[in-house]
Amino acid sequence: MHPLLPSLAAAALYAGATGYQSLRLAQRAVPDRRLLLTVGLLALLAHGISLFIQLISPSGLHLDFFTASSLIAAAVILLILLALYRMPVENLLLLLFPLGCLTVLFAQFAPSGTAPAPAIAEEPGILAHILLSILAYGMLTIAVFQALLLLLQDHHLKHKHPSGLIRNFPPLQTMESLLFGFLWAGWLLLSASLLSGWLFLDDLFAQHLVHKTLLSVVAWIVFGLLLWGRHQLGWRGYKAIRWTLVGFCLLMLAYFGSKLVREFILHI
Incomplete structure (x- = not known):
């Protein structure tokens, strides 16, 4: 499976969630936490599938600059979505969803460095x-x-x-x-x-x-x-x-x- 489709799906879901949250805040209304959580989890699922395909190689984990950035962004978003059940942290998603969108697109489309990152032994x-x-x-x-x-x-x-x-x-x-x-x-x-x-x-x-x-x-x-x-x-x-x-x-x-x-x- 190629990571292009899940990468685009994750970016679109992150962008949609950001647009919805921004619109609600501009209207001085409270965004629906359940909707944000649902769209965020779907985006994170697509993000995770894309990362899995990009990271796993026969020789070990392939962590280049942009893939590592995407992985850390996914971890950050996961932590906040988990925290959302108990803490008032939904405002952080206004910054984190765009971060997820950018990093998943960079991991997919940005050129790799001249020297490829060595695979990491498992x-x-x-x-x-x-x-x-x-x-x-x-x-x-x-x-x-x-x-x-x-x-x-x-x-x-x-x-x-x-x-x-x-x-x-x-x-x-x-x-x-x-x-x-x-x-x-x-x-x-x-x-x-x-x-x-x-x-x-x-x-x-x-x-x-x-x-x-x-x-x-x-x-x-x-x-x-x-x-x-x-x-x-x-x-x-x-x-x-x-x-x-x-x-x-x-x-x-x-x-x-x-x-x-x-x-x-x-x-x-």
Whole structure:
């Protein structure tokens, strides 16, 4: 089976859900959560089928730059759809559905790097490390999107011009609690990812891994300091948002920056 059809179906469903949610918010109406969840799950199913076809090869997992981006986007959307049953996080879908649409299309149509990414051996320890890394990146991606929505909400409330989108947000305190919940979960997953890498990878400081390892460790420290500052010093608001964005940028540079350079610039 070719991944083109499920990729297009996923992109169309993501785009349709985004259009519906945007229209309802522009009308200052509440989107139907069940409809968003249903369309989101259908899009995610098509996305997953497309990814399965693109990832699996006879020699192992094929994780190039765009396929990895698509996989992490799918993981992020899955986490939010699961959280939707218990938490008021549907506003995050307004950012995540377009992300899913773009990444699934790039994975399908964007040209691969000059140097194709090597297949990853399907060893249990390495697969566990990959899974933990994807979940950590996914959870911290959710945290940064939550931080951006929190920044938008705080700006609108201070200027007393709440838009239709802001009117549908939970209270500011709830939004902030959600942010730190995502940060705690992401930091713990990142800790497990780094530990599994140390246990199962031959050399975390090999030439092709050293930048990824060092930047990931620095990001881990940044997020750890932010959580300590929240617990001990009561950090919140703009300070929490800034630290979240800094940690996220370091983490994305660690994975996607090194992958981009290796596959498209250095060709190794």
